[in-house]
Amino acid sequence: MNNKREVFSWVMYDWANSPFGSTVVTTFLGPYLTTLALAQGGMVNVLGFEVNGKGFFTLCVSISVFMQVLFLPVLGTLADYAPVKKYLMLTFAYIGAIATTLLFFIQGNLVAWGGLLFIIANLSFGASLVFYNAFLPDIASPDTRDTVSSQGFGFGYTGGGVLLVINILMVNFMADTALAVRLSLASAGLWWLFFTLIFPQRHLRQRQPTESLPAGSNYLSHSLKQFWASLKEMYQYYPKTLRFLIGYLIYNDGIQTVIVASGIFATTELGMGPETLVIVILFVQFVAAGGAWLFNLVAARIGAKNTIIINLLIWSASVIYAYGFLYTTTQFWILGFTTGLVLGSSQALSRSLFSQMIPENRESAYFGLYEISERGTSWLGPIVFTYAVNQTDSARIAILPIIAFFVFGMVMLYFTDVREAIRAAGNEVPQVV
Numbered sequence: 001m002n003n004k005r006e007v008f009s010w011v012m013y014d015w016a017n018s019p020f021g022s023t024v025v026t027t028f029l030g031p032y033l034t035t036l037a038l039a040q041g042g043m044v045n046v047l048g049f050e051v052n053g054k055g056f057f058t059l060c061v062s063i064s065v066f067m068q069v070l071f072l073p074v075l076g077t078l079a080d081y082a083p084v085k086k087y088l089m090l091t092f093a094y095i096g097a098i099a100t101t102l103l104f105f106i107q108g109n110l111v112a113w114g115g116l117l118f119i120i121a122n123l124s125f126g127a128s129l130v131f132y133n134a135f136l137p138d139i140a141s142p143d144t145r146d147t148v149s150s151q152g153f154g155f156g157y158t159g160g161g162v163l164l165v166i167n168i169l170m171v172n173f174m175a176d177t178a179l180a181v182r183l184s185l186a187s188a189g190l191w192w193l194f195f196t197l198i199f200p201q202r203h204l205r206q207r208q209p210t211e212s213l214p215a216g217s218n219y220l221s222h223s224l225k226q227f228w229a230s231l232k233e234m235y236q237y238y239p240k241t242l243r244f245l246i247g248y249l250i251y252n253d254g255i256q257t258v259i260v261a262s263g264i265f266a267t268t269e270l271g272m273g274p275e276t277l278v279i280v281i282l283f284v285q286f287v288a289a290g291g292a293w294l295f296n297l298v299a300a301r302i303g304a305k306n307t308i309i310i311n312l313l314i315w316s317a318s319v320i321y322a323y324g325f326l327y328t329t330t331q332f333w334i335l336g337f338t339t340g341l342v343l344g345s346s347q348a349l350s351r352s353l354f355s356q357m358i359p360e361n362r363e364s365a366y367f368g369l370y371e372i373s374e375r376g377t378s379w380l381g382p383i384v385f386t387y388a389v390n391q392t393d394s395a396r397i398a399i400l401p402i403i404a405f406f407v408f409g410m411v412m413l414y415f416t417d418v419r420e421a422i423r424a425a426g427n428e429v430p431q432v433v
Contacts (some may be wrong), residue, residue, distance in 0.1 A: 001141045007148055009203035010139055012155030013132055016054065016094065017193035020100055020125055022160030023188040026259050027281040029103065030057040031274060032181050036111045042051060044111050046305065053111075054268055055386035056366040059166040060115040061260055064122035071123070071368075072130050078223040079209075080133055080365050086206040087101060089131035091195045096124030100189030106183045121189075132200075133370065138207055142428045143335060146304060149352035150296040153344040154289045161285030164278060171275045176237035181274055195350040230365045240421035241357040243412055245369060248350050250380075251312055251409020254402050255346060257381025258319065258339065261402075265322065265395045266332055276329060278389050281337050287340030295345030303433050304349040305418050309410055313367050314338060316406040323400045356422040356433065 037044050044056045051059055077280045079085040099121035106114035140148040167184040174180040214222065234242040237290025266272040266280070299307040318339050326335055351370075358366040381402055388398035 001139060001308060002144060003139065004118050005203055006205060007139050007151075008176065009199040009432045010132070010135055011041075011148070011152045011155045012195060013089075013093075013204075014125075015159035016150040016192050016199070016386035017096075017125060017128065018156035018160040019188040019191050020096065020121065021259070022157070022164055022281060022285055023184055024100060024103070024121070025061075026284075027167070027263055027278050028181050028274065029114070029185050030260060030263045031277065032185075033057050033106075033111055033114050034267060036107070036109075038112070039087045040109055040111065044115075045151070046112065046115075051386075052390050052393070054393070055389040056111065056115065057118075057264065058257075058260055058382035058386045058389075060118050060255075061122065062386065064119040065126070065382075067119070067123050067330070072127055074223045074227050075127060075130060079134060079195055080226070080362060081212070081222065083206050083211055084205050085131045087133060089128050089204075090196065090201055091125040092127035092131075093200075094193065096121045097189045097193035099124065099198065100192060101186045101368050103184035103189070107178065107182065122320075130370075133338050133351060133355075133367040135204065136351070137358075137360070137363050140372060142165070142356060142430055145355055146296060146299055146349065146430075147353075148349040150344070152290045153348040157285045157289040157292065159191075159195075161282055161289065163187060164282040168227060168278050168282060172279055177274060180423075182279075191194040200221060201283075215332075224296060226365060230340050230362070230369065234366075238357070238359070238421065238424055239423060240416050240418070241354075241366075244416045244418065244421065246351070247409045247412025247416065248354065248370070248404050248413070251315075252347070252350065253381045254405025254409070255315060255343070257385055257402050257405070258315070259343075260382060261395060265326075265399060268395050270327070270329060270332060271313055271402040272329060272332065280333060282334070284340035284343070286338045288343040289336055291341040292348050294342030295342070295349065299345075299349055300432060303418075304353045305413060305416070305433060308346055308349050308353070309413055311342040311349075312406045312410045312413075314342045315346070318405070318412075319399060319403045323396060326396075353418060356427055356430070357418065359424050359425045360427070 021053070034053050035301060037056055043050045044053055044054050046056075046059070075088065079088060099117050103114060103117055106117065136145060136149060141344055166187065167328065170180040170183055171177060234245070263277060264282075266277050295307050295311065318335060321338075322335055326332060356368075384401050385398045389395060392398065418433050419429055421432065
C-alpha cells in the first residue's frame with residue numbers, strides 16, 4: 001500500500017478517462033445530437049418509437065446505465081475470484097476509448113448510430129471504473145484513502161479541463177464548427193487511450209485474490225451466485241452500508257442528471273452556442289478540481305459524511321436556482337461555479353467513504369453495485385428528465401424534479417451511522433469520518 005508510483009498511476013487513470021465526461025457527456029455530444037435531431041425534424045426513431053430530440057441523449061444515458069445494472073455487479077464479483085481486475089479495467093477502457101473516437105463519423109442523419117456508440121462507450125466507461133475503484137483499498141491505507149480519492153478526482157477534472165482548452169481553440173478558431181465538435185469528441189477517445197497505455201497499463205499491479213473458485217463451479221455461474229449473495233450479505237450483516245449505498249445511488253443519480261442535462265438546458269433554454277458552452281464547462285473543470293482539494297480539507301475537520309451533506313444542500317440550491325432564476329449566460333456562469341465547487345468533492349468523498357464500509361477482499365463485487373451511479377452514469381434521473389421533456393417540451397421544467405434526488409440522499413446519509421458501518425465491515429475506523 002501507499003506505493004507512490006502505483007498511486008500516481010492509479011490517479012492518472014482519472015486524468016485519462018475524465019475528458020469522456022467533460023468533453024463528451026457534459027459539453028458536446030448531448031447538444032450536438034440534439035442539433036442533428038432538430039435538423040432532421042426534431043424526432044429520432046428508436047426501434048420504431050419516436051423520441052423527442054431534446055430527450056434522445058438522456059434516453060441513451062438511461063439505456064447504457066440499465067445495461068450497467070445488468071452487467072457490472074457480475075463483472076465486479078468475477079474480479080474478486082480471478083486475477084483479472086487490471087485486465088478487465090484495461091479491456092473496457094480501450095473499448096470505450098475506441099467507441100468514443102468513432103463518434104467523429106456521426107453527422108447528418110446518423111443520430112441513432114451516435115446514440116449506439118455512446119451507449120457502448122458509456123457502458124465500457126462504467127465497467128472500467130468498477131475495477132479502477134476496486135483498486136483503491138489495494139493501494140491506499142484507510143488513513144490516506146480520502147486524500148488519494150480526492151487526488152484522483154482533482155487530477156481527473158484537471159485533465160478534463162486541459163483537453164477542453166484544446167477543444168475551445170478548435171471550436172472558436174475553426175471555420176467549420178460541426179467539424180470542430182466532431183474532432184473534440186474524437187480527441188476525448190484518443191486522450192483516454194493514450195494515457196491509459198502510459199500509466200495504469202504499465203504500473204498498476206494485479207493482486208492475487210484471496211478467495212478461490214469452489215470446485216465444480218465456473219466463473220460466470222459463481223459470479224451470478226455471489227452477486228445475489230452480496231446483496232443478501234449487505235442486507236443481513238451490513239445494513240448501514242446498504243443504506244449508504246441506496247442513498248448514494250439516488251443522490252449521485254441526481255448529480256449526473258444535472259451534468260448530462262446542463263448542456264441541453266444551455267442550448268435549448270438560453271440559446272448558448274458550443275463556443276460559449278465549452279468555455280463554461282472548462283471553467284467548471286478547474287473549479288471542480290479545486291473544490292475536491294478544498295472540501296478534502298473540510299472533511300479532515302468535520303468528517304466525510306457531514307461534508308457530503310453540505311455538498312448536497314448546495315446541489316439542491318443549484319437546481320432551484322436553475323429553475324427559477326437562470327435566464328442569462330452570466331447566471332449560467334454563476335451556476336457553473338457553485339456546482340463545480342461541489343462536483344469533485346461529493347464524488348471523491350462518497351467513493352472513499354464507501355470503500356471504508358465494505359468487507360476486505362470483496363471490493364470489486366461491492367463496487368460493481370456502487371458503479372450503477374458513478375461519474376457520467378445515471379438511470380432514474382435521465383428517465384425523469386426525458387419524460388418531462390416529452391410532456392412539456394421544456395428543459396427548465398424537466399430539471400426541477402431532480403431536487404428530490406438530493407433530498408432523499410441527504411436523509412439516507414444523515415441516518416447512516418458510518419462509524420458503525422466501518423466497524424461492522426471489519427475495517428479500521430479513521431479518527432475523523
